[in-house]
Structure formats: structure tokens, C-alpha cells
Amino acid sequence: MSVRLKLTLSYAGFLMLVGALLLAAVWVFLLRYVPERALIIPGSTDTHGVFPVRSSLLHVFAPRAAAVLAFLLVFAFVGGWILAGRMLAPLTRITDATRLATNGSLSHRIRLPGRKDEFRELADAFDAMLTRLEAHVAEQGRFAANASHELRTPLAISKTLLDVARTDPNHDTGELVDRLHAVNTRAIDLTEALLLLSRAEQRSFAREHVDLSLMAEEATETLLPLAEKHGVTVETSGDITPTTGSGALLLQLTTNLLHNAIVHNVPDRGTVWVSTGVRPKTVVLTVENTGEKLTPQLASTLTDPFQRGSERLHTAEAHAGAGLGLAIVKTITHAHEGTLTVTPRAAGGIRVTVELPATTAHGER
Structure with missing residues (x-):
């Protein structure tokens, strides 16, 4: 019935x-x-x-x-x-x-009229779900198109280099191998970044006790040679910041933030500040750097996939990246029930703040 x-x-x-x-x-x-x-x-x-x-x-x-x-x-x-x-x-x-x-x-909405009752609440919740789902599908479509374009670029470069080498027997083989190696490395880095992004989105990771201050120290030690190469000074400070999550993903988050702050900085005289802090219910990791002045509108788009800022163009430099650094940071932050804030500094550069749920010494939130 x-x-x-x-x-x-x-x-x-x-x-x-x-x-x-x-x-x-x-x-x-x-x-x-x-x-x-x-x-x-x-x-x-x-x-x-x-x-x-x-x-x-x-x-x-x-x-x-x-x-x-x-x-x-x-x-x-x-x-x-x-x-x-x-x-x-x-x-x-x-x-x-x-x-x-x-x-x-997904564009249809119920928009149930009348007073607010159980049916009205259900309809409003369904409309909100459709809105989020529509935005997510559109974002995934853009991401797939951008990923296809990014992956096609190194493949097209490799094909061009091979075609040139095949038509020109006298071409310098050593130079060809070096360029193919660089292009292939970039393609591998992009693929690994996409896999990491997918893993973070699916939240398929085990949780453990993590101290963000230790993650910041480890990332700083790892990237110190890169900072010296670019003439950037890295300053770290802060307190013990206990939270729970994937140690590997949170280390990747910290590394991406620090790498981004180093390579997109003022040449030979830039500075990066890395700090950690504890709030009543959260822990905070802040990474800020000197650099070019950015508008709030541009800063708000830096966490979108394949965004490289105003002058972050496709080049053969190692630091050009795939445009996924801050996108991965954003995904890892959301996977850990945290919030990510990107704001431009008045003197130039940006300030990135990651806020995650804090845990006590006994692992309680």
C-alpha cells in the first residue's frame, strides 16, 4: 500500500x-x-x-x-x-x-514555500546538498580538464624532442636525454601530486598523534638547502601543537607550505616565517613569506588546483611545480577537519594559516 x-x-x-x-x-x-x-x-x-x-x-x-x-x-x-x-x-x-x-x-531546487516544519527543513537540507554537489561536480570537471592539460604538456614536449632527434641524426644526444629527463621528472611529480590529492580527498589514512611543531622542524631541515639556493632566510618559532591525523600527510602539508613560501619569494633577500601555536580548542600552523604584492581576490584563488599566481608561469624550472601545492594543503586540511586561510601581506607575500583540532596529552579533542 x-x-x-x-x-x-x-x-x-x-x-x-x-x-x-x-x-x-x-x-x-x-x-x-x-x-x-x-x-x-x-x-x-x-x-x-x-x-x-x-x-x-x-x-x-x-x-x-x-x-x-x-x-x-x-x-x-x-x-x-x-x-x-x-x-x-x-x-x-x-x-x-x-x-x-x-x-x-543538479540545478533544480525544491524551494518549498510555507512555514518552517519538518518537511521544510528536509527540503532546505536537500537544496543545500544539491548546491554543494553541483559545485563539487563542476570543480571536479574543471580539475579533470586541467589535469588532462597539465599531463598532456610534458607528453607533447617529449614527443617533440623525440621527433626532432629522429629527423636530425646529428642532434646532441646528451642534451636530448637531459631535457627528456627533466620533462619526465615533471610528469612523475605531477602524477604523484594527483595521487596524493586523491588519497587526501578520500581520507583513506590512519590517524595518530602528531605534533605540528615537529613537522615544521622536519620540513625546515629538509628544505634548508633549497632556501639557501634561493637566498631565503627561514625563521621558525612556536609551541608544541598536538593534534591527530596522518603524520605523512601533515608533513606533506607543512613541506608544501614551506616550499611554496621559499620558491615564490623575493630573490636573494627573502624571508619565511614558520610558527606554531595553541588555542583553546585548536592548534595553528602559520607560514608567511615576503614576495610580490597580491590582491585579496588573487590570494583567494591560490588554493585552487593548477593556480600559480600572477607570474607563476609554465617554465622548465624545478620550482614551477604543477600548481597543486596549496590545493593539496587545502585538501589535507579539510580531511583533518581543519580550516585554511590565505591572506596577502601588506608588505608583499602571503600568510597561510592552518588550524586543526587540538588534542590533550591523553589524545582527547
């Missing part, structure tokens, strides 16, 4: 029960105040001298009570069917929207 029919039967059954109880109460009331027999009215021809009042009353009351119950039954079915239809109308709209979403139409 449909839900509407079930509700109709429920309404009808309840109304019939109430009607039967009401008629039973009337009958009990009549039995209480009406005598079983009465004296014969003077002039009557009844020879027994009494009149059976209750018996006569039952003959009169019973058919009328049955008629009332029959009317209540018809009224309950018709009224219950109409009321059930009106009550389930919002659910029908939600079902239709669900079917459209199943068929791939």
Missing part, C-alpha cells in the same frame, strides 16, 4: 474508534438515567401494567448509531484521503527533485 492509503486508513480507523466510543458513551448515559421499565400510561391497553423502555430505546438507537458510523466511515475515508494528499504534497516535490538529481539535473 502507498503511504497515502496507509495514512487514510489510519485516519479512518481513528475516527471510527472515536465515533464508536462516543456512541458507546451516549448509550451508557442513556442506560444510567432511563429505567428498564415504566408504568403504563392511564388509558393504555397493555394488560401487564409496565412498558419496556430500554428495549424500545435500543430498537430506536441501534439503527441510527449504525447510520452515524456508516457516515463517519465514508467521511473518514474521503477526508483522510484529501488530508493525506495535502500532507504528502511536499514529499512528492522532494521525490520529484530526487529523481531529477538522479538523472543528472
